[in-house]
Amino acid sequence: MHTPLPLTDSQHAMWLLDTISGRGELFNVAECLEFKGKISASWLQQSLQHVWQASDTLACRFIRSDDYTPQLLANDTVPDIISQELASDPEDVLTFAQNFAKPHLATPFDLSKDALIKLFLLRAPEQDYLLIVAHHLLLDGYGFGLFSQSLNRCYNALSKGKPLPKLRFTQQQQLLDLHNSEPFLAKxxxxxxxxxxxxxxxxxxxxxxxxxxxxxxxxxxxxxxxxxxxxxxxxxxxxxxxxxxxxxxxxxxxxxxxxxxxxxxxxxxxxxxxxxxxxxxxxxxxxxxxxxxxxxxxxxxxxxxxxxxxxxxxxxxxxxxxxxxxxxxxxxxxxxxxxxxxxxxxxxxxxANAPKYGSVETISHILSAGTxxxxxxxxxxxxxxxxxxxxxxxxxxxxxxxxxxxxxxxxxxxxxxxxxxxxxxxxxxxxxxxxxx
The missing domain is CATH 3.30.559.30 (Nonribosomal peptide synthetase, condensation domain)
Structure with missing residues (x-):
């Protein structure tokens, strides 16, 4: 049984912007990972599960309150990576990814009910593409990098037949303890x-x-x-x-x-x-x-x-x-x-260096960094x-x-x-x- 936790100042500020504006879609962010080859969908899903369940700031929901003091509640339900076949490889990857992401960026997340991320594995004949749409609450620019690096570490471990790595994410309570400490407050x-x-x-x-x-x-x-x-x-x-x-x-x-x-x-x-x-x-x-x-x-x-x-x-x-x-x-x-x-x-x-997934090189495309x-x-x-x-x-x-x-x-x-x-x-x-x- 998970215990609800308060939000950090940054989380609360973003939650307020989403809630008061009534335009949650404005706070969606997206990236596309272009694989220069084909990858394993099952290894990618296993990697996501391991990463997701290692962090309660990822695997969570934000419980709404009438007095505008929401709480974070851990939720271990892992989102599925939605796989979709493409008839051909896009000539312009960035334009293709932006067009694919557009309707998903325009759809708000329900902060209290939804996993605040959607992943699409788009499979073309020559290459695969991983499109990630998330709420800014879940991932900022640095967070996207941390999430992607962790996903990559897990995938490469699986590709080599090795145990999944221990991911040392900071948990919500640790972050709260830091932000409530005397040195932090003095600074x-x-x-x-x-x-x-x-x-x-x-x-x-x-x-x-x-x-x-x-x-x-x-x-x-x-x-x-x-x-x-x-x-x-x-x-x-x-x-x-x-x-x-x-x-x-x-x-x-x-x-x-x-x-x-x-x-x-x-x-x-x-x-x-x-x-x-x-x-x-x-x-x-x-x-x-x-x-x-x-x-x-x-x-x-x-x-x-x-x-x-x-x-x-x-x-x-x-x-x-x-x-x-x-x-x-x-x-x-x-x-x-x-x-x-x-x-x-x-x-x-x-x-930033583009990591390899097994032997497959990647290129990252930032589609939207927020509004x-x-x-x-x-x-x-x-x-x-x-x-x-x-x-x-x-x-x-x-x-x-x-x-x-x-x-x-x-x-x-x-x-x-x-x-x-x-x-x-x-x-x-x-x-x-x-x-x-």
Whole structure:
């Protein structure tokens, strides 16, 4: 008999968003694992069973309450992987996977009754494809990786005739104990003070749209990849400025906002993994956070200065990532201050090795990382390959032309500044204004 347990702050925040919005489908996430060959469906199902039953933050339901204090109740029922035959292998795997996932992403889970994940094994003549649709409560970006790695470990053990591995997932009570400990609460209190102090020093926060329209339907995505030659220039600029390619891209995003608003203090939103303690690293459930990244730039800022500032601010942000953005907004509301605390949200997705299932290589495709009420830039850093950026937009605030202009502006800013790193920000912004605004 399982005992119901309270939720963590992150789980409760996500549960509230789902419940109050009445639009649970907006919090569905999806990935597709493309197998470069054929795999065993039975081994995959056995692997899922082992992974699922090893974590009560996976094998669970969320019991609804009238006072908005839900509880997590473990449920060992393992979801079946639904197998479906395909007549032919898709020519464009990403487009095929997105189209297949679309109706499932549009269907909300019942948090109190459903296993919050659906898995489809799509079997084509030459390759297999595993499509995973889950609620954000169950898996965030890091959690997807942890879940996939565990599934892979189990599958490979079975393929070699070895015993299934012991999976050391952090359980819900362990996570609660950590989050209720004095050191954690003290760190959270300090984070609260620091973040509020930062925001007190920030002027008006701007994004690419002034609209406050709520999300009415799933975000629309525009995907763009840097040309190889431009990416080489960006990488060279990162070496010259002793920074990283991701910091160059963040500087370009900031420059595009300066060009639009002619305000040199830029505040981005940055997705934080929010796993600072060992127990948090072994738990797949939602823990990620989005926090303000304030950048006090000036007209005379060059690329090296901008990238170095971004690096410094990200390091500072990592120390305060345990304080939830929802709590931060409540703080601002109580103080009668603006709830607009972040501009465009950026998610830096580092390169990860694609594991083999037996002898079969894989490629992972992120189909949906959840819903944003404004715009989110998912930056895929692909080792030595050019970065790809997904622009996920609230269609109530941005039409296709808007998104294309934003993409062109950011890519142009990266190209201009990386090729001429001594240019001042005011000069880069003026070039962008003349060309795009």
């Amino acid at each position: 959270q209190k300090q984070a609260k003070e620091t973040l509020n102090q930062w925001l007190d020093e920030v002027p008006e926060v701007n994004s690419y749209s002034a609209s406050k329209a709520d999300v009415a339907e799933p975000n629309k995505r525009l995907t763009a990849t840097f040309e190889q030659s431009i990416w080489h220039t960006i990488q060279s600029a990162a070496q010259v400025t002793s920074t990283t390619s991701s910091e160059i891209l963040l500087a370009a995003i900031a420059a595009s906002l300066v060009a639009q608003h002619q305000q040199y203090h830029v505040t981005l939103g940055l997705v934080m993994m929010n796993r600072q303690a060992v127990p948090e690293l072994s738990c797949p459930c939602v823990q990620s956070n989005v926090l303000p990244l304030p950048l006090a730039l000036t007209p005379n800022t060059d690329l090296s200065t901008a990238a170095t500032l971004i690096n410094s601010q990200i390091k500072a942000l990592k120390k305060v990532q345990s304080y939830r953005v929802e709590s931060l907004k409540r703080d601002r509301q109580k103080q009668g201050k603006s709830l607009s605390i972040i501009g465009p949200t950026v998610n830096l997705l580092p390169f 944003t009420d404004d715009i989110m830039l998912q930056i895929h850093l692909l080792a030595d390959k050019p970065a790809t950026v997904d622009f996920d937009c609230n269609v109530a605030r941005y039409d296709d032309t808007d998104t294309q202009n934003i993409q062109a502006r950011i890519f142009s800013a990266a190209k201009i500044w990386a090729s001429q790193p001594k240019l001042m920000l005011s000069e880069v912004a003026e070039i962008l204004r003349q060309k795009y605004l």
